[in-house]
Amino acid sequence: GVLMVPLAYLLGRRLFKNTFCAFCTAFLFTFDFMHLSQTRLATIDSYTVFFIMGMYYFMYRYISKSFYHHGVKKTLPPLFLSGLFFGLGAATKWQGIYAGAGLAFLFFASLVRRYMEYRAACRTDGKDAQMRHIVESFRPMAVQTVLFGALFFVVVPAVIYFLSYIPAMLTPATGLEFFFTNQPSMYNYHSGLADDHPYGSAWWSWPLDLRPLYAYSPNRSFGTSMGISSFGNPFVWWLTIPVIVGGIVQTVRRKGSRELTFLLVGFASMYLPWVLVPRVAFIYHFFPCVIFVVLGIVYFIKRFVEKDPKEKKYVYLYLAAVFVLFLAFYPVLTGIAVPTAYVENCLRWLPSWVLG
Secondary structure (H helix, E strand, O other): OOOHHHHHHHHHHHHHOOHHHHHHHHHHHHOOHHHHHHHHOOOHHHHHHHHHHHHHHHHHHHHOOOHHHHOHHHHHHHHHHHHHHHHHHHHHOOHHHHHHHHHHHHHHHHHHHHHHHHHHHHOOOOOOHHHHHHHHHHHHHHHHHHHHHHHHHHHHHHHHHHHOOHHHHOOOOOOOHHHHHHHHHHHHHHHOOOOOOOOOOOHHHOOOOOOOEEEEOOOOOOOEEOOEEEOOOHHHHOOHHHHHHHHHHHHHOOOOOHHHHHHHHHHHHHHHHHHOOOOOOOHHHHHHHHHHHHHHHHHHHHHHHHHOHHHHHHHHHHHHHHHHHHHHHHHHHHOOOEEHHHHHHHHOOOOOOOOO
């Protein structure tokens, strides 16, 4: 949970090439409610989200390079690290595998850009030295890139996934066969979770922050509330729909950018698979999407400030509001005992919220 904060900063810095935007990214992610509640409880989703952030960070570093200008060798380190984080995420939780669709899209989209540059170079009839270099190097470099991509995103993750079973396979009661029998067992278990749950929530409701997960309910004295709820900071999560819709509109109008495409693809890869999942789901399944929501907010903050730098004061007001809300809800995110009247009269904004 702590390491997510500098990683969020690095993502913002890499995407927007601006320290203020990097600060906004880290700030909004840090003071999101779910970041605190999930990582403080040390849930397995904390590891998955960290690895997802890592794999996308290094993939963005990769797609920011061109093998025409840097050579294949210099593009491989970020590509390998992206595949390494993908393997770690997939081995931690299957939700990490969803991220692979977005990574594949970004990887092949980068190859398509290199191909379009190759086609453009072919039309110059080799009159320019740089264009000749592109024409001569595209095929061998593209083949090498695809082969290394298969190694980094298929072979390496598969090895990591298998190795993660070693502690279980070394026990006397299991052995090697446990690896093969556990895969269908996990699938059958999760596909069969169709019963309703008091804190279950549908995928479409997560950006609206409708149903928190009530994670802890201790014994408490009369008139006192003391519980842990896991949900999102409304001042962050309630911007999901306008930010994503606005980003899609800009992309359709060809007014987008590589940064916007990147965060939209990342969000879609982590969110859309849940549309097809029939099992009961929970709001914490939205946790991997939060970093992309934050990046989307910062994308529009950057555009807003660039139009008129004097308007930055409104950004600080927004950040202050996010922080104040975090402080106000801190007790119900951490299990601190507070008067029930405070929870009921000040914090329960929606009747579906369970806060202690």
